[in-house]
Amino acid sequence: MILTDVDIRNGIEFDDLITLPHYEYSHHPEMYEPSIQPASYDLTLSRSFKKIKKQDCKYPNKTYVDFGDGVEYIDIPYGNGCYDGVVIAPGEFMLGASREIITLPKNLSAIITGRSSIGRAGLIVEVAGWVDPFFKGSITFEFYNCSPNPIRMTEGIRIAQIVFMKNTGDCAVPYNGKYQHQLEATESRIHLDKEVHV
Numbered sequence: 001m002i003l004t005d006v007d008i009r010n011g012i013e014f015d016d017l018i019t020l021p022h023y024e025y026s027h028h029p030e031m032y033e034p035s036i037q038p039a040s041y042d043l044t045l046s047r048s049f050k051k052i053k054k055q056d057c058k059y060p061n062k063t064y065v066d067f068g069d070g071v072e073y074i075d076i077p078y079g080n081g082c083y084d085g086v087v088i089a090p091g092e093f094m095l096g097a098s099r100e101i102i103t104l105p106k107n108l109s110a111i112i113t114g115r116s117s118i119g120r121a122g123l124i125v126e127v128a129g130w131v132d133p134f135f136k137g138s139i140t141f142e143f144y145n146c147s148p149n150p151i152r153m154t155e156g157i158r159i160a161q162i163v164f165m166k167n168t169g170d171c172a173v174p175y176n177g178k179y180q181h182q183l184e185a186t187e188s189r190i191h192l193d194k195e196v197h198v
Helices: 005-015 022-027 116-120
Strands: 041-052 073-075 086-088 093-098 101-103 108-114 123-126 140-145 151-153 158-166
Touching (some): 005 158, 086 093, 093 158
Antiparallel strands (some): 041 093, 093 140
């Protein structure tokens, strides 16, 4: 069962389903009007961005990046004095994060999807899609600019939607994985998976 706007609003007001970092909200409350849709909530961009560092492979005989070695990232500063935001070039890949903190109880799951208006402008917003019960943290987005033009991304833009679903009951083993409590654009932690070291 998918939660409606009424359920989402009640979850925000009474269950802390969606919250914003207090320091951000206290400085700019006018920027944080919730955007509740009939059966979803619009997630907005924070100022946290990263991109993959072009790196030499760690071993002389490797001509590829091995997931077991991990992937290195660099932080992208927000703004350069000429403009606010971060510009993603054509063909460039980048990570971003939501300003919102999601806190799911044991009986809710969620799915994240990009907004149609963003996709039609040539920016693909990909996420790991599924949010397990008991997850708490911000949402990391993967961006790919497939348009022929650079695209500027600014804090507060509505970038994706989250849809909440009620499970048939409480899960037996709540989520407590490697992305629990992430609060910014978070790099891949696939090197922590056992199978990539086989």
